[in-house]
Amino acid sequence: MKIEQDQISTINKTSWQQHNEAFDHLASTIKHIDVEDIISTLAEFQIAIPSWALGAGGTRFGRFRFGGEPATLAQKLNDIGVLHSLTGSAGAVSLHIPWDIPEDYKAIKEIASSHNIEFDAVNSNTFQDQPDAQHSYKFGSLSHIHRDIRNQAIAHNKEVIDIGTKLGSKSLTIWLADGSSFPGQHNFQKAFSHTRESIVDIYNYMPEDWKLFIEYKPYEPNFYSTVIQDWGTSLLLANACGERAFTLVDLGHHLPNTNIEQIVATLMLHGKLGGFHFNDSKYGDDDLTVGAIKPYALFLIFNELVYGMKHNTNNPTPSWMIDASHNIKDPLEDLLQSLDAAMIAYAKAMLIDQKKLSEAQQSNDVSRCQEILKDAYLTDVRPIVQQARLNVSAALHPLEAYRSLNVRKQLIKERGLKTAATGL
Numbered sequence: 001m002k003i004e005q006d007q008i009s010t011i012n013k014t015s016w017q018q019h020n021e022a023f024d025h026l027a028s029t030i031k032h033i034d035v036e037d038i039i040s041t042l043a044e045f046q047i048a049i050p051s052w053a054l055g056a057g058g059t060r061f062g063r064f065r066f067g068g069e070p071a072t073l074a075q076k077l078n079d080i081g082v083l084h085s086l087t088g089s090a091g092a093v094s095l096h097i098p099w100d101i102p103e104d105y106k107a108i109k110e111i112a113s114s115h116n117i118e119f120d121a122v123n124s125n126t127f128q129d130q131p132d133a134q135h136s137y138k139f140g141s142l143s144h145i146h147r148d149i150r151n152q153a154i155a156h157n158k159e160v161i162d163i164g165t166k167l168g169s170k171s172l173t174i175w176l177a178d179g180s181s182f183p184g185q186h187n188f189q190k191a192f193s194h195t196r197e198s199i200v201d202i203y204n205y206m207p208e209d210w211k212l213f214i215e216y217k218p219y220e221p222n223f224y225s226t227v228i229q230d231w232g233t234s235l236l237l238a239n240a241c242g243e244r245a246f247t248l249v250d251l252g253h254h255l256p257n258t259n260i261e262q263i264v265a266t267l268m269l270h271g272k273l274g275g276f277h278f279n280d281s282k283y284g285d286d287d288l289t290v291g292a293i294k295p296y297a298l299f300l301i302f303n304e305l306v307y308g309m310k311h312n313t314n315n316p317t318p319s320w321m322i323d324a325s326h327n328i329k330d331p332l333e334d335l336l337q338s339l340d341a342a343m344i345a346y347a348k349a350m351l352i353d354q355k356k357l358s359e360a361q362q363s364n365d366v367s368r369c370q371e372i373l374k375d376a377y378l379t380d381v382r383p384i385v386q387q388a389r390l391n392v393s394a395a396l397h398p399l400e401a402y403r404s405l406n407v408r409k410q411l412i413k414e415r416g417l418k419t420a421a422t423g424l
């Protein structure tokens with residue numbers, strides 16, 4: 001299934017006039033910032049799609065098939081091709097090894113480039129046992145009390161780097177399930193020291209133009225302690241590695257009410273925010289659609305990202321990825337909604353009148369500060385986001401276009417109802 005350019009422009013024509021009127025009206029109300037700058041920034045904004053989000057996700061209670069799910073890496077890339085044609089903002093994929101080891105590297109690279117998809121960070125997996133593995137990760141991987149098991153996990157990460165290098169990836173993301181479920185199970189100091197030693201070894205193996213992203217998460221699958229539980233722990237590990245190691249913020253990896261925007265600001269000030277996983281959550285690592293639960297928090301986070309990208313030039317542009325997956329929605333529809341929500345929050349954050357905000361902060365005018373943020377947040381920026389998509393020949397309304405092109409029906413026809421994607 002490939003969406004052709006003229007299919008999109010035919011669909012766009014049906015709402016063109018309505019869009020133009022809405023856009024002109026909105027643009028005429030924005031005086032303090034050049035709308036064209038916002039549009040071109042949005043048009044360039046690319047968010048990687050994780051290979052594991054393309055099938056209907058599951059919970060530990062069950063997985064419900066959606067039909068037409070991709071069963072191979074080639075099919076996963078084709079699905080991302082669909083997302084990228086519709087949105088113009090999904091031009092990268094994040095692979096998970098061993099789920100996505102290519103059989104034919106040349107063919108996979110050709111498929112990716114036919115869709116203008118780049119290979120973003122590769123992810124290692126030391127949270128599941130592999131059938132042919134000598135040792136089990138039941139009691140940990142890079143932090144394990146036994147050297148043999150740590151070595152196996154280190155070797156896996158090195159293999160992931162080798163695979164990524166062959167594809168043109170430039171970064172490795174490590175998320176560790178390591179932790180303990182009962183008091184006394186772990187010696188915390190030993191678990192941390194082992195992890196540090198293992199990660200430094202992996203870091204030193206990376207090619208010189210690679211970056212390492214270290215995720216953190218407070219709990220799950222372990223429920224008493226997690227070795228890399230928070231951004232401070234991740235930062236300590238990144239600092240132990242060196243300049244090309246960074247913390248990765250996943251929005252769902254915080255305890256309720258954590259001020260994520262402040263974490264973002266602190267990391268960027270120190271040039272250590274390397275990666276970013278978008279999703280939303282009500283309770284924990286829920287992996288819900290971006291912006292589904294706390295859109296204002298997302299806007300405040302983007303405010304810090306926008307500020308940081310402008311002022312903290314020591315911080316690389318973060319590597320963006322959507323990390324959401326579902327049991328009950330068409331995964332492609334869900335990703336379209338997530339991409340849209342991220343663009344909307346980004347556009348709103350760029351609308352903030354930074355000059356006025358800084359003046360209001362200077363004079364400690366608290367109410368004014370709040371109002372300036374609210375002015376931007378309450379602006380309906382959808383015509384700007386749509387214009388950005390139009391400029392790259394994508395769909396004005398990706399979800400509507402997806403439905404009117406009957407993409408899912410087509411995928412079911414091509415691949416069948418009972419397909420299963422490898423992954424979580």
Ligand code: PSV
Nearest residue numbers: 123175215217250277285323
């Ligand atoms: C587990 O929490 C997780 O959702 C992490 O966020 C990783 O990014 C992802 O799985 C894939 O390993």
Ligand code: MN
Nearest residue numbers: 215250277323
């Ligand atoms: Mn994540």
Ligand code: MN
Nearest residue numbers: 250252285323
């Ligand atoms: Mn997660």
